[in-house]
Amino acid sequence: MEAMxxxxxxxxxxxxxxxxxxxxxxxxxxxxxLLSGVSRFSALCETVPGLSDRMLAERLKELEAEGxxxxxxxxxxxxxxxxxxTAKGRDLDxxxxxxxxxxxxxxxxxxxxxx
Amino acid sequence: MEAMxxxxxxxxxxxxxxxxxxxxxxxxxxxxxLLSGVSRFSALCETVPGLSDRMLAERLKELEAEGxxxxxxxxxxxxxxxxxxTAKGRDLDxxxxxxxxxxxxxxxxxxxxxx
DNA sequence: TACAGTAACTTACCCAAAGTAAGTCATCGC
DNA sequence: GCGATGACTTACTTTGGGTAAGTTACTGTA
Numbered sequence: 582m583e584a585m586x587x588x589x590x591x592x593x594x595x596x597x598x599x600x601x602x603x604x605x606x607x608x609x610x611x612x613x614x615l616l617s618g619v620s621r622f623s624a625l626c627e628t629v630p631g632l633s634d635r636m637l638a639e640r641l642k643e644l645e646a647e648g649x650x651x652x653x654x655x656x657x658x659x660x661x662x663x664x665x666x667t668a669k670g671r672d673l674d675x676x677x678x679x680x681x682x683x684x685x686x687x688x689x690x691x692x693x694x695x696x
Numbered sequence: 697m698e699a700m701x702x703x704x705x706x707x708x709x710x711x712x713x714x715x716x717x718x719x720x721x722x723x724x725x726x727x728x729x730l731l732s733g734v735s736r737f738s739a740l741c742e743t744v745p746g747l748s749d750r751m752l753a754e755r756l757k758e759l760e761a762e763g764x765x766x767x768x769x770x771x772x773x774x775x776x777x778x779x780x781x782t783a784k785g786r787d788l789d790x791x792x793x794x795x796x797x798x799x800x801x802x803x804x805x806x807x808x809x810x811x
Numbered sequence: 812t813a814c815a816g817t818a819a820c821t822t823a824c825c826c827a828a829a830g831t832a833a834g835t836c837a838t839c840g841c
Numbered sequence: 842g843c844g845a846t847g848a849c850t851t852a853c854t855t856t857g858g859g860t861a862a863g864t865t866a867c868t869g870t871a
Binding site: 737 | 845847848849850851
């Protein structure tokens, strides 16, 4: 008898926390890159145009604190660091997929309305 | 022979534009409120805790410019304004649903890890 | 052994975005 | 005329994001 689905009330704290976290600047792009297999710090930096190493470090730290990514230091030289998604992070593919789908469905409309 | 699905490459400009737009501060909460039927300016303001009228006005203007909401002035007195989602805006329910779903699935884990 | 190079950060500084508070405009009931 | 109301503006302060340079620890070259 419990309603486990999203309640769709006008305001939901859980949803709000989530959308403000993954909606922060650059975070969406970083998550997509991680989902498609990019894992090293420098590779992530090069993947997302306009993203600085300072911001990348800050966002990765946030995501690590939220249990969305793990950080692994490879003791090579020079030292390399790999970032990987946890189960919680991989589960965000549903969100990234939904955004991608929406963006694809409506891109034509956007492009048509601004000549 | 055309791949219409999201390509899931490491970076996608369409996805990026979309996630930076709907991920801006407050926008996710405003969209959810609109989706669940809240339509008047003051009602939106009261629905989202912490949202100021200044920010609400700014976000609604952006969403209107993107063709996601429409603005209708009701010539009553005092004047009332109703905001409604366009088809493009209503289609965001897939995104909001995905975020809500993720947030519900992982809330327990979050709560458990911070005593 | 000094030196340039590399990866992954830090620190320091600056500006644009977000937050707070107050003001505007038209209209109404009193 | 006077205060109240709804939907904003305008003005100002604070915070977060952007740019650039410095740091650490090793390594390969001269």
